[in-house]
Amino acid sequence: MPITASPAANAAPARLKVRKNINALNAQELTNLRRAIKESIGLKDKRSYEYFASWHGVPLGWCQHHNPLFLPWHRAYLYWLELALQSQVPGVTLPWWDTSTAAAIPGPYSVAQADGGDNILAKAPINVFGAAHQSGWPTETSRSPGEVRQSPTPPFAQEWANAMKADNFTDFSRLIWTLHDNVHVWVGGTMGQLDWAAFDPLFFAHHTNIDRAWRIWQSAHPGGTPPADILDQSMQTDPAMTVRAVLDVTRLGYEYAGTQSTVPGSA
């Protein structure tokens, strides 16, 4: 059954977009995802993937970590990027990489070739939006799993389970960022550096999973809102959003699904 919600008081109910496990995407959905990112990377204006990548670290540095804005800010971030990708390829959604069960980087993000060319999900160019290239800046993404000795290795089932046991938002946020930081540090390379990480498309599969974790936890804890003093705080995105505006994913037009199977109707 399609999931529907009312996006605004004066609008008709709309079907929500479904975010899926990366391993559940069919060939066409993977092609669409790669095409959306590739076409977005080719743009030189604020619709570009690199504009969005630039929000996180170099050069804008708007991201929030290790504080109560961590989950809300990244939900807003994914929301705006997903809309930009959908403007390139209608219907495309951000897939998640379930690092609570996966022991490696998923195939769609690691195979070197796809669609008859270089796989943009495996390696992407780094062109900092609105800034001339500086000496020492990377020009393309890289990964180096396990580059930090004795860094925890996936899957992070225990860390996921610990977070899900939290009975309040602050504890959940703190515990899920253990899993979050683990993944960044384990992947290494571009993903291991906060200021560059978002240039790697794998970043968004990782953060979609973190957002999914929050969504699952929220479903089990309906009253588990962030601290009252940040609910109306304006978060730096373009355009800005409040924390309150991102609490309900159905109001943002998406939901998470384990599986989806659709067949043509009778018309």
Added chain:
Amino acid sequence: MQRWTSQALALSRNNWKRADLEFEGVEHDGASFVMHVFLNNPDADDTTPHTAEQRYAGYLTVFAHGDCWGDVGHCDIPEPVSAFDRRPPHSLIPFDATLEITEAISALPEDTSEFTVTVLAFNKHDDETGVLRFKELTLLTYE
């Protein structure tokens, strides 16, 4: 690998149900790192097993910013320029990292009245200093 051992922390055996170590004011302006924590094991090194017998208490990872890429002063944390300065906090403001150690601390001998914390901190450069930088360490117990 950087090894750091704390001064002794006082341990009360009152009726607490949970114990946390709080690393306050952790700096995150360098390379990302992982820190493994041992209790009363100042000789722990990178060959020490992460086991209860070695009084291993757990780990924390810190996803950090990496080297400064901006102009001179970019990574300096500024003070507000006025009472009307409503700019968001600087992204490099240190944060507090919490490690729950209930199980590890409960496993210490009954007559333990104080204990030290040894941290082994690793980054991709395998630096021996400057990996973990923080202001102070606190043991918090909750009834």
